[in-house]
Amino acid sequence: MDIDAARIVADTVLRAGPVLRPYRATSHRDPNRWQFGMLMPADLAAGDESLSATAQTECLIEAEPGVRLRVLLRFLQVQRRTVYRWLPDRGRFKPVGSLGVDGSAIASCDEPVEHEILFDVDEATLCGAGARHTIRVPGGFDRTELHDARRALVGQVVRHRRPLCAMLNVSAQPVPAPRPALRLRVWVENRTRAGADGHEVALTTALVASHLILSVDNGAFVSMVDPPGWAAEAAEDCANVGLWPVLAGPPGRHDTLLATPRILRDHPGDLLDSAVDELLQLRNLAG
Template identity: 40%
Template structure:
């Protein structure tokens, strides 16, 4: 079954802002020049390579999203695949007789042009009645033809070339047994092009880059993959997502929109309102990037402007940012809460000692303090099994699930919470971590004692 492409319009709402950040994550890194070493190995997220290169390199040619949904009668599913299509830009110098020759650099008054791969935004849109997704579901092939364009500049020209690209979107839905009408939605995006390449940079010309999918229901809701209701946990655990991860992204906490991203996000991700615009390099260091970018020399800024139009926009943004906007990047308080108990009045008896000094509170001793874990007293020297919490751990913590570790210290923060510093058993760098005090930290409910007798 195939369906005509349509536009979901405002259905995706604020999810599109986050999707834009995903689309251009790492697009061009500070100092925003093509000559910088870290800008020579690009396109790290969401790359769906042509099958021939995928088979040779191990990079994926497809991504799969599986998520549960509870559609209401007459619900329509809107889907939007978004990606970048690499466009190779070469620079040519003008010669006598109207001829041109390729060059590594063309200096203009405001910029220095060099060869570079630009990213052209592209999308595939579709909509389908949810009731029509049973069986073989929907299959929508798409293709993009080769394209060449020339731009005349002072002293030469810019030539931009895009290679052909082919792919397919497949969407099916399977109703699950149970008291509620719940469907498992499977959406697959696949690069089906026949482009061959001897190097990754050539394969990227035929790849879907930063590929991600947005899904929206006109009636009904999706079920969170990270925090499902108890009755849906078993069905959620059976979902298989490959090279992408779906999160709820509806406005005001609604569950009618999903963003399936190659970057791990939490439900309802948001762009900080203080952010002045796209800086491409990261999402949490806007202040540093803005200051460092504004401090580039005039020649460095000319090189950045010639690297990419988006890099030029970053330079202009940093140069024109008013002080009050820069001040907002310094930090923001999202919420305040009252703190009571001893932690609310730290260091009452010795006011000359800062609250953050370990000697400020003699009532705690990380090396001797103990905490109850599943009815067992655990402290420094105890062996535990790591069970990271899904909602407060990053991806690296999750890789440690089930590993055994040695408790190095029991720590109390100023809010009264308890954290256990651990080193993972079998870690060859454990001794270095002890010497430097660089431990991994978990809360008591993220651990289990290995041996109650030993731990006590």
């Protein structure tokens, strides 16, 4: 299995460059800037056709007895970082866009927090009723005091994370083919509710840069980019929405699959250097 290799590819093409650049407090919080794999809160998506709370990938597995699947869901959670200046004459803190501390500027912004959810699905579950996994990410509130070189209190940084809730469903059905094969479906939904605050908290209740890494024991993934002749018709019938699967790991390996919001080719490890260069150029052009 090449889960680590798939992680590197995903981090390069989804989570480098502009996606991880924080918003300044003076910037418009545009969800499109966190551009890949945005699963918005369910209640917002229900009222706006341009938003989606769900994504799905389907692919084919040549299954042997004892087939076993490992599912890794990865996404970013956006937390709000607010900087406060200490006002000693008033005995309180005041929120500010940026605070200078000993020549360094500390800014209020939105920050990414990484999450990985991993679970296994055995043959009986995979070929039976399937698996449903509820994902709950707790909210959080952290406070860090800021002191200058003389150890005088000058401010504080407060980080706030809203709780997230998502559902992951995994199921498989046999497909008519010359070889024993399964059509695997992995479906993820953001079930978080933004509530009355609506678009103001949309980013902090979204699953950002959502993608899947799948690995299989006693089986092999079929290329969805260039399926063999015996699997071509079944591959055409697979429905992928918001996630597109490619074989990961080195050429010749079929035990790991990467499903991302970006369309890649099979075994995309050789794209790393060029993707990093491209993202750095885009970041420089964007200033």
